Amino acid sequence: KNEVEQSPQNLTAQEGEFITINCSYSVGISALHWLQQHPGGGIVSLFMLSSGKKKHGRLIATINIQEKHSSLHITASHPRDSAVYICAAAESYNTDKLIFGTGTRLQVFP
Amino acid sequence: SQTIHQWPATLVQPVGSPLSLECTVEGTSNPNLYWYRQAAGRGLQLLFYSVGIGQISSEVPQNLSASRPQDRQFILSSKKLLLSDSGFYLCAWSVKGTDNSPLHFGNGTRLTVT
Numbered sequence: 232k233n234e235v236e237q238s239p240q241n242l243t244a245q246e247g248e249f250i251t252i253n254c255s256y257s258v259g260i261s262a263l264h265w266l267q268q269h270p271g272g273g274i275v276s277l278f279m280l281s282s283g284k285k286k287h288g289r290l291i292a293t294i295n296i297q298e299k300h301s302s303l304h305i306t307a308s309h310p311r312d313s314a315v316y317i318c319a320a321a322e323s324y325n326t327d328k329l330i331f332g333t334g335t336r337l338q339v340f341p
Numbered sequence: 342s343q344t345i346h347q348w349p350a351t352l353v354q355p356v357g358s359p360l361s362l363e364c365t366v367e368g369t370s371n372p373n374l375y376w377y378r379q380a381a382g383r384g385l386q387l388l389f390y391s392v393g394i395g396q397i398s399s400e401v402p403q404n405l406s407a408s409r410p411q412d413r414q415f416i417l418s419s420k421k422l423l424l425s426d427s428g429f430y431l432c433a434w435s436v437k438g439t440d441n442s443p444l445h446f447g448n449g450t451r452l453t454v455t
Contacts, residue, residue, distance in 0.1 A: 235384075264443070272429055274446035317385065329444075331384040 234258050235320050237332040244339050250305040252335045254318035261321050263301045264329065265292050268315040277303070277316075308339045343368035347432045347447030354454055360405075360419040362450050364432030367413065372434040374415040375444070376407055379429040388430075391415060392437065427454045 235256045244250055254263065262281040268274045278285050278292040280301070285292050289308075294301040305312055315334040322328045347364045354360060366372055376388040387400045389407035397407050404423050408416045415432055431449045435442040 266444075266446075272431075272449040272451065274431060274433075274449075276443040276445065279443050319385070329385075329387065331386075333382075333384040 233332070235318060235330050235332040237316075237318055237335050239335060240333070242335055242337045244308050244337070246309055246339055246341050248308050248339075250308050250312075250337065250339075252303045252316050252318075252337070254301045254303070254332055256299050256301075256318075256320040256330070258320060258322055258330065260296075260299075261323060263294055264319040264321065265301075265303050266317040266319065268317060268334065270314065274317075305337075310339045310341050313338050343434075343445065345432060345434055345445055345447045347450060349450060350448065351451045352453070354422050354452065356424055356454055357421050360417070360422050360426070360452070362417040362430055362432075362452075364415045364417075364447055365413055366415075366434045369413070369434070369436070371412060371437055373437050373442075374409060375433040375435075376415065376417045377431040377433060379431065379449075381428070385431070389417070422454045424454050427452055 238253045262279055264279045265277040266274050267277050280292055280294050289306045291304040303316055315336050317332055317334045319329040319331045344367045374391045377385045378388050379385050389397055389399055391397050391409045394409055394412055404426060405419050429449050429451050432447040433444045435444050
């Protein structure tokens with residue numbers, strides 16, 4: 232069993248739909264990262280959170296430390312949101328100790 | 342603003358040949374630097390990280406090595422590539438001294454060993 236698990240592995244949606252990607256982890260963490268990997272491979276850091284909720288544009292990330300669970304939500308999805316979304320758990324306060332999930336591939340169709 | 346450059350973008354190399362991938366960071370000083378690999382269908386795996394010039398930590402034993410000859414330069418090397426070295430290699434940096442600093446990734450190098 233992986234220490235960081237994401238679901239679903241693949242997700243398709245119609246433009247405008249509300250999307251949720253889930254991340255569960257089995258280790259104690261200091262923070263959780265959400266990353267976006269574009270089709271070409273480049274990766275962008277979306278969020279880093281250790282409690283509560285963060286919002287950036289149409290993206291919302293939440294974390295429940297007690298339940299060891301985080302979600303990434305996309306409101307009013309758009310084809311340009313199509314990407315692989317990766318969560319990564321930071322075991323310590325050092326960024327070098329990240330444990331990555333295998334990602335959720337999202338495709339949004341017009 | 343800070344930028345990270347990684348090259349080449351794609352590379353096809355025969356088994357047994359050497360490898361050198363280079364990564365440079367601009368707009369920041371004394372960053373933490375990282376090399377990650379993403380094998381097909383698998384998650385990101387940390388290969389090396391560096392907290393300063395000449396300081397390299399290896400996370401997994403393998404056919405690869407890393408060097409940091411300058412503050413903002415990070416090089417991934419191999420003397421003899423194996424088929425299993427194929428993958429997508431990403432360089433990243435983060436700010437030192439900040440708890441859980443976000444990672445900033447380069448665009449990656451797709452390496453195919455034939």
